[in-house]
Amino acid sequence: MNYIKNEYSELFIQDGVLFFKYLPFENFDLAAAEKIVAARLSLQREIAFPVLCDVRQIGKPNLSARRFLAVQGSVLAKAVAYVANSYSKEKLADFFITVDQPTAPTAVFSTQEAALQFLKPYVSE
Amino acid sequence: MSVNKKELAKIDDILEMIVQLALGNFAYRYQVENPESEIENIGERLNYLAEELGMFISHPGVFGIKNMADPYVFAVNEEFKITGVNCRFVDLMQIPEKKLLELPLSEVVTESTYAAITQQLKVHFEEERTHTPVRLLISFHLKSGNILDCWGYCHFVKGADGVYFLFRGLPIAEKEIKVPLLQPKTKSRNKEHSIIQYQADIMNLRKVHQYILSNLHQKLPSLNEIARKFNLNEFKLKKGFKALYQTPVVKFHREKRLEMAYQMIVNTPTPLSVIAKNFGFMDYPYFSKAFKKKYGKSPSKFKDDNYIN
Structure with missing residues (x-):
């Protein structure tokens, strides 16, 4: 199994990178965050990957969801590159990185190319 | 522009x-x-x-004032209608006492507060924990249109004519946030310097918090080493961390590692001994014991019952 799609996200592994795309959904709460992390871990099984996270359609995670994603959401994530295509999404990701402080190395980019470049050192040979 | x-x-x-x-x-x-x-x-x-x-x-850990000066008090019946108020409550609500009495609680608190109170009390009293007061955060709708946030305790009172919920508390803005153990025992001659030092300690404690979260895969250095790394003394580290995060440093480190391990156990096929090692537990028996204490089941039993794939 190399691909998962559920009501919250779509994710697959390609060339040593886990591509994670948020889908639009209501009520981004702790329960949603737990399901999102569970889906990613079940796809990765026990291997750590760099994660390219497309947040262009992300909703508004509440406090519990952000806290969970910052800590438990970093399990088996070597590094995370957010791809945002708008001012608001970029600032949301910035807020998350600065305030909630995810434990894996994390940065925000406006293009997928730049995000992949950031993740390159974390890709296993 | x-x-x-x-x-x-x-x-x-x-x-x-x-x-x-x-x-x-x-x-x-x-x-x-x-x-x-x-x-x-x-x-x-x-x-x-x-x-x-x-x-x-508003973390629950900062509750604990038993001898509140001039608290608001009001009572509601089983139908959540206000049946009694004190002067302080009347002053805060800016509504005459006569009008307040018999108003449904839903008219004076926000929708989310009402849902939270009714749910919290329902769970509490269904579990028959009637002897312990319920700690609450209450947002009141004021007549002026503003919202007033308050702390509160709710006590269960059984009278001859039925059951009542007695609420007692203070507006948040008036609550003094005390972290006395972070402050120096002897007052600095320079008050401004004390405040700056106090704020710097809090910033350093937040750095310790982040440092622990970023190093969950390894053993925690000694408290003395951590204190020195973040320009604190051990006393401030221990007392200050507990005051800020309502948990001792060592316990926080253990709990977070167990929470990470939980995710691995439930969602991945990783062997339990590898999970224990990955999160810095010195040996499997120690990990198993700590996990059982937190989640009520040993890791292996937990995996048997919960592993999704």
């Missing part, structure tokens, strides 16, 4: 939000109409800030 009338109104709303935060009203929210607007984005960030501050300031 020219600003049109609509943008100006939005800036006013943002300024109001800042004022509310400064007043300690962390339940206040800026209404976002267009999330793509740069100005409105500031309002949205302030909403997040309010959530963060609300969590930080």
